[in-house]
Amino acid sequence: MVKFEQIKGFVFDLDGVIADTSIYHGKAWHQLADELGVTWTEQLGNDLKGVSRMDSLELILKTGGKENDYTLEEKEKYAAEKNTNYLNLLKDMDQSAILPGMADFIRSLEEHDYKLSLASASKNSPLVLEQLGLAQYFKNRIDPSTLKHGKPDPEIFARGAEVLGLKPEECIGLEDASAGVKSINGAGELSVGIGDPEILHEADINFTDTSQVTLDNIKKAMDVMEMS
Template sequence: MVKFEQIKGFVFDLDGVIADTSVYHAKAWRQLAEKLGVTWTDELADGLKGISRMDSLDLILKTGGIENKYTEAEKEAFAAEKNTNYLNLLKDMDATAILPGIADFLKDLEEHDYQLSLASASKNSPLVLEQLGLAMYFKNKIDPTTLKHGKPDPEIFARGAEVLNLKPEECVGIEDAKAGVQSINGAGELSVGIGDKNILSEADINFADTSELTLENIKKALD
């Protein structure tokens, strides 16, 4: 495993790591699902976590048994409608949505001259960071429109290291989803999983929640 002294950069997932935007995503998807006559369940909500917009829509349609009912153009329109719903809900988001300990952790990383990048496939991530008051930490972001593959493919985390001009082994990837941890591992970075260690068993380091995410705790875990 990598030594703590080798670490130069941190590549962050956004939802579930920096802030809980999944609440807003879930509300927006639920609005669309109910409009389409698809029953909303906790299982469906869980299945949508960490996957792309079009994959999420496909899962909703499949759950309702209506995956072959709509054209690609209609599906694109549904995805756009969901995004509009989401952006309207986001207007209420502020710094109170930052997950416990994250603001202090980002400040600490900056003070210790670590480089930071954001590995979010969301085109709305710049807006979310602005709303949270954290945009200044993430000058290095990946352009999601240039990505060819979604998680668990390693592309997004590999690009997270690239934009920092660092080798993968010099970076720590932080995720709260199984597909995200697989993406980090595939990219050859040190993976930190936030959440249930049974679900995130492939992570190199696991913390129960973001409040445990500190440089000191990462160092302890590596020692």
């Protein structure tokens, strides 16, 4: 069992962990689903969280029984259209979109000399971080276009530790989606799930919301794990 003192780095998802950009993603996918004639549901919106753009499009098409209706070129056009919708929605985003407590948590990590990296499937994460005023904390980012596999494959979180020059067991990964928690666990990192503990039951540590995510609370949770 890894001890708190052995942790040297934190690997962050972006959507739903640092900021609630999932709202903007959801609206943009909803717009596209309507255009494609696929019925939008809350379940479909949840299933898309933490999933790459093309995989999300495939899931929407499969939900509507349309997975074989379009060529790859057409699918790429629709994925690009969704991204344009998303970027238009993002124009109004500012620091008020940072989830409760996360700005303080990120600052506290820097103050305690932890290394930080971003493991987001979103190609727009640099833009989002700039608008949130947090880009300076995440100089280490994974370029999603260089990945061969999307979440729940462990590749992105494994790379998140690699870019920090750390072993996976020296890192904690933070996620709000089940696919992301699976990715963290598969990479051999300690997983912190933020959200419904029933949905994120595979996480090593659960917090119901971001305001609970502090170094002290993570240490307490790890101490309890060590004793059990």
